[in-house]
């Protein structure tokens with residue numbers, strides 16, 4: 001259905017009728033395919049954001065779309081009051097892919113994090129023996145875990161927090177990347193350490209080698225759960241199925257989301273140890289849409305695509321190429337990240353990130369800035385030639 005509106009009219013009615021919690025770039029998109037999106041005027045853009053990693057497989061991946069269409073013609077929703085034929089296989093296949101034992105399906109990333117918090121608290125009271133109401137969860141500074149009231153309670157970003165209190169107690173913030181500070185903060189009431197193996201929204205911050213292994217050791221030494229939020233870093237974005245795989249470290253619980261929905265529907269999950277997720281009994285937790293047939297069918301195809309290792313390899317190879325091209329660019333001061341997930345800092349005295357993003361629109365590239373950084377995180381189906389197009393555009397804008 002097209003409404004016959006111009007791009008400016010679309011932007012104007014969005015401004016008028018939608019909440020102002022985003023500040024989108026002034027393009028109005030109508031189509032997507034692979035690493036490309038097309039706007040209302042028919043202009044094509046390379047997607048250098050990939051829906052914050054929700055589009056790891058690109059726009060409308062043919063196998064994922066075929067799965068979704070076939071499932072739409074069979075069964076879409078049942079509620080968890082009944083079994084359906086996509087549920088068990090999805091849980092088994094996702095657990096096998098991630099080397100875990102049990103799956104709790106949900107929808108949004110924030111919902112998965114909330115679920116992990118509840119599981120960790122219940123585990124602390126029932127198994128670890130923490131006195132009722134005293135469980136504590138340690139989190140990292142500059143974290144991003146979503147937008148619910150409990151999750152923003154332990155954000156260190158004033159924009160995410162201010163004006164949304166009163167906050168949920170039971171969280172303590174320690175500096176990211178500082179194992180000594182983490183060890184010092186653990187008490188006998190600590191249920192879990194919750195952190196991102198690579199901090200996405202903070203600017204693709206990769207901790208020093210050894211830190212995540214130290215976190216694992218501290219958790220082992222103190223009977224504390226390690227909860228890794230891999231909603232953005234997981235599912236091949238960094239060149240391995242999970243970002244923790246780079247360090248050979250296993251978490252007790254992982255939160256997954258974004259790419260798990262194949263760019264089509266929201267699908268998230270907590271995956272991990274059966275003796276931990278197993279603390280949940282019927283009636284204690286749930287979700288109307290969590291684990292629905294369409295979500296499970298899509299999630300199964302995503303899991304099958306990931307099981308080939310092809311996307312992890314693309315991320316490693318093309319990621320190395322992106323990092324080397326970025327670091328050669330005039331006007332870029334610093335590049336960091338892992339795999340096809342890079343953050344490039346614009347040199348002092350250069351344009352702002354927003355100015356670069358806006359100028360890139362004219363060159364047919366859509367990318368996300370924050371402060372003076374650009375995030376380069378295209379779909380993993382992008383080709384080397386397409387990366388070159390994007391890098392040439394960036395060079396033209398910066399030069």
Ligand SMILES: *Cc1c(COP(=O)(O)O)cnc(C)c1O
Pocket residue numbers: 052107108109110111113144145146147196200201229230231232233257258
């Ligand atoms: C995006 C994100 C979330 C929240 O996911 P939503 O689907 O937006 O609720 C949580 N944790 C991390 C690391 C994320 O990147």
